[in-house]
Amino acid sequence: xxxxSQHPSRVICxxxxxxxxxxxxxxxxxxxxxxxxxxxxxxxxxxxxxxEGSKATYEQGVEKDKFLINHASLTLSTLTVTSAHPEDxxxxxxxxxxxxxxxxxxxxxxxxxxxx
Amino acid sequence: xxxIDQPTEMTATEGAIVQINCTYQTSGxxxxxxxxxxxxxxPTFLSYNVLDGLEEKGRFSSFLSRSKGYSYLLxxxxxxxxxxxxxxxxxxxxxxxLIFGKGxxxxxxx
Numbered sequence: 305x306x307x308x309s310q311h312p313s314r315v316i317c318x319x320x321x322x323x324x325x326x327x328x329x330x331x332x333x334x335x336x337x338x339x340x341x342x343x344x345x346x347x348x349x350x351x352x353x354x355x356e357g358s359k360a361t362y363e364q365g366v367e368k369d370k371f372l373i374n375h376a377s378l379t380l381s382t383l384t385v386t387s388a389h390p391e392d393x394x395x396x397x398x399x400x401x402x403x404x405x406x407x408x409x410x411x412x413x414x415x416x417x418x419x420x
Numbered sequence: 421x422x423x424i425d426q427p428t429e430m431t432a433t434e435g436a437i438v439q440i441n442c443t444y445q446t447s448g449x450x451x452x453x454x455x456x457x458x459x460x461x462x463p464t465f466l467s468y469n470v471l472d473g474l475e476e477k478g479r480f481s482s483f484l485s486r487s488k489g490y491s492y493l494l495x496x497x498x499x500x501x502x503x504x505x506x507x508x509x510x511x512x513x514x515x516x517x518l519i520f521g522k523g524x525x526x527x528x529x530x
Contacts, residue, residue, distance in 0.1 A: 338517040347522040397462060411462040
């Protein structure tokens with residue numbers, strides 16, 4: 305149980321376009337979703353925390369107008385990278401807070417974004 | 421500020437034992453996690469410590485000393501498939517996100 309489905313797994317887009325990444329909680333209600341970004345050989349860096357029905361809280365240095373997060377329902381959170389640039393190329397991954405044997409966190413499978 | 425340190429890389433041979441250390445300085449403490457991550461994949465949960473001491477789970481064990489801000493992950497009977505990145509993560513406040521270290525890339529050779 306406690307599965308988060310993340311799509312797409314890979315996406316290539318042109319510079320200047322927007323890309324939407326979805327994370328769906330399949331068998332539980334995700335009131336809180338965390339969005340991370342991971343550059344090659346680096347760790348997961350928290351970008352923002354989204355709570356269902358309210359505005360996301362962004363970490364320092366993360367542009368909220370560039371990385372739009374929507375958490376309109378208890379089962380769906382989306383991250384839209386707007387006006388993407390090559391430096392936005394990264395691995396994006398979502399994580400939900402839940403209560404299971406793995407003590408409360410489950411991760412989506414990640415999205416590899418390449419901006420050309 | 422929040423800081424989690426772990427070695428960047430480690431190497432070991434099949435059948436050996438390896439210990440990956442992690443030190444942390446965080447504003448609060450609500451548990452320490454270890455994850456395994458293969459390139460391009462999501463992290464996989466390995467262990468959780470919130471009280472001092474050793475937690476054993478098969479070939480993997482994790483130790484925590486809260487007074488020292490220190491943890492280690494012990495991997496026994498190493499296998500080639502254990503080659504991966506191992507991430508130390510701290511939850512500093514209940515309900516908030518995990519804070520990750522930079523990860524330790526472990527290479528297991530035959």
